[in-house]
Each structure stands twice: as structure tokens, then as C-alpha cells.
Amino acid sequence: MEGSLCDLPAGLRGDYAAAGPDFTLPQDWAAYTPADHATWRTLYARQAALLPPHAATAYREGLARLDFTAGVPDFAEATARLRAATGWSLVAVPGLLPDDAFFAHLAARRFPVTRWIRRPEELDYIVEPDIFHDAFGHVPLLTQPDFARFLEAYGQLGDAAARIGALKPLARLYWHMVEFGLIREGGAIRAYGAGILSSSAETLHATTGAAARRLRFDLRRVLRSDYFIDHLQPTYFVIDDFSKLFGAMRDLPAQLAAARDAAPIPPGAAAPGDQPIP
Numbered sequence: 408m409e410g411s412l413c414d415l416p417a418g419l420r421g422d423y424a425a426a427g428p429d430f431t432l433p434q435d436w437a438a439y440t441p442a443d444h445a446t447w448r449t450l451y452a453r454q455a456a457l458l459p460p461h462a463a464t465a466y467r468e469g470l471a472r473l474d475f476t477a478g479v480p481d482f483a484e485a486t487a488r489l490r491a492a493t494g495w496s497l498v499a500v501p502g503l504l505p506d507d508a509f510f511a512h513l514a515a516r517r518f519p520v521t522r523w524i525r526r527p528e529e530l531d532y533i534v535e536p537d538i539f540h541d542a543f544g545h546v547p548l549l550t551q552p553d554f555a556r557f558l559e560a561y562g563q564l565g566d567a568a569a570r571i572g573a574l575k576p577l578a579r580l581y582w583h584m585v586e587f588g589l590i591r592e593g594g595a596i597r598a599y600g601a602g603i604l605s606s607s608a609e610t611l612h613a614t615t616g617a618a619a620r621r622l623r624f625d626l627r628r629v630l631r632s633d634y635f636i637d638h639l640q641p642t643y644f645v646i647d648d649f650s651k652l653f654g655a656m657r658d659l660p661a662q663l664a665a666a667r668d669a670a671p672i673p674p675g676a677a678a679p680g681d682q683p684i685p
């Protein structure tokens with residue numbers, strides 16, 4: 408697929424000139440410096456310390472299986488382990504991708520991972536997703552079969568959503584259920600979303616914060632729910648099982664069209680039919 412840069416923000420950090428038509432480039436793992444690996448280990452140690460009570464079991468099992476402890480992960484090694492688990496692979500990219508290129512990768516069970524890592528002075532906040540967000544946040548859950556099938560099906564619906572003018576509701580699904588998803592395990596609310604698990608502040612706010620609104624997953628509600636891109640989320644959606652996400656994909660084509668024509672729900676607002684999770 409021939410991607411286009413036209414729907415990307417200006418001034419992105421990555422080396423887009425070095426990427427191919429599908430926006431991939433070699434990871435060039437040998438080029439990471441000792442400082443890059445040290446930054447990775449600092450971020451890893453800090454987040455890993457928070458995980459046991461707050462991260463979903465499937466996420467923690469996936470992270471252990473991938474063994475990202477030593478430094479910046481080598482995508483070839485991670486791909487070998489992912490292939491064995493769910494058939495997914497990792498590809499290196501300069502950063503954010505145009506929608507069509509992103510959907511094409513997911514539909515082919517390729518997860519695009521940003522090649523570069525943040526600078527030491529950016530440990531706590533970064534404007535664009537880097538390799539720590541993408542690899543630490545997203546990749547462990549790709550070992551979970553139902554989640555992996557969901558993400559593949561998500562990519563496959565991208566073109567159809569674009570044709571009917573429903574990319575916005577489709578993006579809301581990714582935001583709420585891939586970046587900021589929660590799952591109920593026993594009596595506990597745990598995080599599996601990458602935007603939560605790659606941020607210490609969001610991990611605590613999402614799972615235990617008194618100010619966060621946690622609602623039972625409802626596809627129609629998610630597709631209409633706007634969000635903040637630069638604040639802690641005011642509202643999260645909670646699944647009971649990863650099969651619920653894949654199961655919802657059956658209804659997605661019809662629901663995308665309905666959500667496109669419905670009024671958006673502002674970030675943090677209540678809506679009729681909301682089912683708060685205690």
C-alpha cells in the first residue's frame with residue numbers, strides 16, 4: 408500500500424526520508440548507544456515496579472515471555488517469540504503513521520514500533536510515542552490470542568471505515584480499548600492499555616484514582632466518546648475478558664455508521680445507560 412504523509416502532524420522527530428513506501432525501515436539494533444539502553448532500563452525498572460497489582464495478568468505474562476529487561480529490545484528476537492504465540496511480528500517505523508499504512512500493518516499482523524527512544528530529560532513526558540511506549544506498552548498484549556485477533560480485525564476494517572467517513576469513531580475504539588483499556592480480574596480493576604502501562608501517573612489514576620470514571624465496556628458508547636490527548640483520561644472502559652473485544656467486532660461495521668451520525672460524548676461526561684464499575 409502506498410501511504411501518504413498528508414494526515415500526519417508536521418515536525419515529527421523520526422527519519423521519514425529513510426522509510427520505505429510502507430513506512431518501515433531497518434531497526435538497526437546495533438546503533439542504539441549505551442545511553443539509549445540505560446534510558447530503556449530506567450523506564451523499564453520504574454514501570455515494572457508498579458505492575459504487579461495494577462497490570463492485567465495477560466500483559467504481565469506477555470512481558471515476562473518477551474524478556475525486555477536487558478535494554479532496548481531487538482525486534483527480530485521479539486518477533487520470533489510473538490510468532491510462536493500469535494503469529495504477529497514487529498516492524499520498525501520512524502514514528503506515527505498515516506491511517507492507511509497503520510491499518511495495513513495491523514491487518515497483516517505486523518505491529519509498527521517506533522525505532523527511536525526518548526532523551527534522558529524526557530523520562531516523564533514525551534509528545535510523540537517512542538519505542539518505550541510502543542514496545543513496552545503495546546507488544547506484551549500481542550501474545551494474548553483474543554486481543555491479537557481483535558487488533559488484526561481492527562486493521563482489516565480501516566479501509567471500510569475510511570470509505571464511509573467513520574475514521575473518527577474507529578480511532579475512539581483504538582484510543583479507549585487499546586491505549587486506555589481496563590479489565591476486571593476477580594475483584595480488581597487492572598490495566599492492559601499501552602497508554603496507561605507506559606505512564607506511572609496514568610497507571611495509578613486509571614486503576615485506583617477516585618476521580619476516574621470506570622464504565623462497563625459498551626461498543627456504542629466507546630465509539631461516541633471523545634477523549635483528551637494530553638491529560639489523564641477522565642473516563643475508562645472495563646472489559647471482563649479479551650474475547651469481549653474480538654466479539655464486538657461483529658457489530659462494528661453497523662455501529663461505525665451509527666456513531667458517525669450521532670452526537671459525540673465530551674471527555675468525562677456521563678451518558679444515559681452508563682454502567683459504572685464499583
Ligand SMILES: [Fe+2]
Nearest residue numbers: 536586601602
Ligand atoms: Fe500507543
